[in-house]
Amino acid sequence: MTSTYIKKRIRATTSFAGIVxxxxxxxxxxxxxxLPRSEFPSLSSTASAFLAQFQSASFVSALAATLSTWAVGLAVALAISLLIGSFLGSSARAFRSSWLIVEFLKPIPPVALIPLALLLYGTSFWMPTGLIIFGTVWPLLVHVIAGIRGVDPVALDSSRAYRLTRRHTLRYLILPSVLPSLMTGLRIAGSLGLAIAVTAELIGGSTGLGNFVALDESASKYAPMYAVIIFTGLIGIAINSLFKFLSRKIVPWHHERFGASL
Amino acid sequence: MIRISARIANSLWLPALLMLLWLVVSAHSSSIYFPPLTNILSQFRKDWIFANIGKDVVPSVRNLLLGFILASISGVVLGLVIGLLPTLGKAVSPVIHFLRAIPPPILLPLAAVLLGLGTSMKVVMIAFGGVWPTLISTIDATLSVDPVVLDTARAYHIPLWTRLRRIVLPQASPRIAAGLRTSLQLCIFMVVVSEMFASKGGLGFFVLDAEQTFAIKQLWSGILMLGLLGIVANSAFSFFESRILRWYFMSQNK
Structure with a gap:
């Protein structure tokens, strides 16, 4: 008990030392x-630029735009993949006839569709959001299908033999198998979605943090550029921690190995 | 024989049907954005057999290979070092955590300031964007190598290099491969983005330029080519993975 506490303290101290x-x-x-001073702003000027951002209305609206496209895109992709995934995962025939399509569409880099999305939606809200939906639906779909196909077939047969109601089968058999897999998929989709949002803003020019950095760069305002990049990294960490936290709350029995050391 | 062809038919009927549907529905399409599939395919032939291969496909493939190799080597080497020195791992973990949380495309303006707009900047950014899954799964895999085996090897004074080659790498390689596969996806992502950002060649530039000049058929043929690149790269990876890790997959099937 005490020794794990001490270990935790040592770990925290070492990590803190790393940051310092x-x-x-x-x-x-x-x-x-x-380093050339103009291109590498000092720590103090970057820090003051960081704090100044929160008073700038254009930064706050860029932040709101990025976060809202991210959330809406991810939510729509989640709904689509739950709907399609539960159908494809529960029928062997449906899975067999569709996996080739999934395998074919999955490796298409979502950013390849930026020009098409620009044509269809201009720089409106649905340009980055549509790209996020297209990009994040694959990891989510694959994890939903894997979760459903991972349900123990013997347990499923038993539940049928004992005439469990559909609700009970879903609650006690399907969900415990799907949720851990789904949480992993959500974490992957979460950081992928943020990357797609920022890219769409950077290349396509819709309002958001990606566009904000591009504008700072072309105006040679390097301190705020560094500040916003650092801020975006912090958003990435926050998104990761959010899904880690949710994962611990929703599927406490599931021990995720990936990235466990970090 | 019948069973195999039945299985092929089982997995092919829906893709074939959808392609046919696309062909038929789009045949008389007058929408500017969704031209008939036949027009897209003939444009595809015009663009890629072999007119623009040298200008657009070769740079993309070269940058992808260079960036992916750079990401793989640095990810595996750094991962082994960090994995074998846990104290170092704890010290650098917040920095790694932070760097991998930054969406890599947002670093392109910064990289342009520091490294210019040439090929080397693109390759560095492709490697930077793709390195994290390999690095993290190598660290994880190295940390989970059986410590008793490692201690025994050390007690027998087996040299470090042999320990790495005979104990750590074989146990870690399946998970390193899983990390490399994700890295490859991210590298392809970064290839396209780096060519869309202030660039004059490559497939990413090709599709963005087609959009800006309103050349819709070229846009579709470029998207098809990018999809093809993604699929070919993934299949090539699976091919090499199944060769190199054959012993592992065979042991799993037992």
Whole structure:
């Protein structure tokens, strides 16, 4: 008990030391003029630019745009993949006749469709959102199907033999198998969705953090550019932690290996 | 024989039907955005056999290969080092956590300032965008190598290089391969984005340019080509994976 506590403390201290060292390297490199000052703004000017962003209305609206397309796109993709996935996962015949289509469409890079989305939707809300839906539906769909196909067939037969109601079968048999897989899919889709949102804004020019950084770069405003990039990284961490937290709440019995060390 | 052809028919009827549907429905399409499939296919022939191969496909494929190789090597090497030195791992984990959480495309403006707009910037950004899954699964896989085996090898004074080659890598390779597969997807993503951002060649540039000049048929033929690139890259990866990890897949099927 105590030893795990001490281990945790040591771990936290080491991680903290890592952050401090990384920031120190920045300050020292800046002091020793190792880097061109104009392109590498100092830590303090980046920090003050970071704080100044929250007072700028254009930053706040860019942030709101990115987060809302991300949330709506992910929610629609989740609904689609639950609907299609539960059908494809529960019928062997449907799965066999459709896996080739999924395998064919899955590797198409969603960003390849940016030009098409621009033609269809301009720089409106549905341009980045449509791309997020197309890009994140595949990892979600694959994980829903894997979860449903992972239900123990013997348990399924038993539940049928004992005439469990559909609701009970769903609650005690299907959901416990689908949810862990779905949570993994959601984490992958979450960070992929953020990357697609930012790319669509950067290339397509719709309002959002990606476009914000591009504008700062073309205006040579490097301190705010660094600040917004750092901020986007923090959003990425927040999204990851959110899904980790949800995963621990919803499927506490499921121990996720991937990235467990970090 | 009959069973095999039945299985092929089982998995092919729906894709074939959908293609046919696309062909028939689009045949008399007058929509500017969705031209008839036959027109797209003839444009595809005009663009890619073999007129623009050298200008657009070759740079994309070359950048993908260079970036993916750079990402694989740095991910595996750094992952092994971090995995074998747990204290170092704890110290760098917040930095890694942060860097991989940044959506890589947003770094393109920064990379353009620091590295210019040439091929080297693209390759670095492709590698940076793709390295994280390989790095993390290598760290995880190295950390989960049986510690008793490692300690025993150390007690017998088996040199580090042999320990790596004979103990760590074989146990870690299936999971490293899983990480590499995800890395490949991200690298393809970054190839396209890097060519769309202030670039003058490559498939990403081709489709974006087609959109900006309102050349809808070229746009569709470029999207088809990009889809093809993704599918070919993934199949090539699966082919090499099944060769190199044959012992592993065979042990799983037992």
């Amino acid at each position: 060292i990384a920031l120190l390297v920045w300050v020292i490199a800046e002091d020793a003029r190792l």
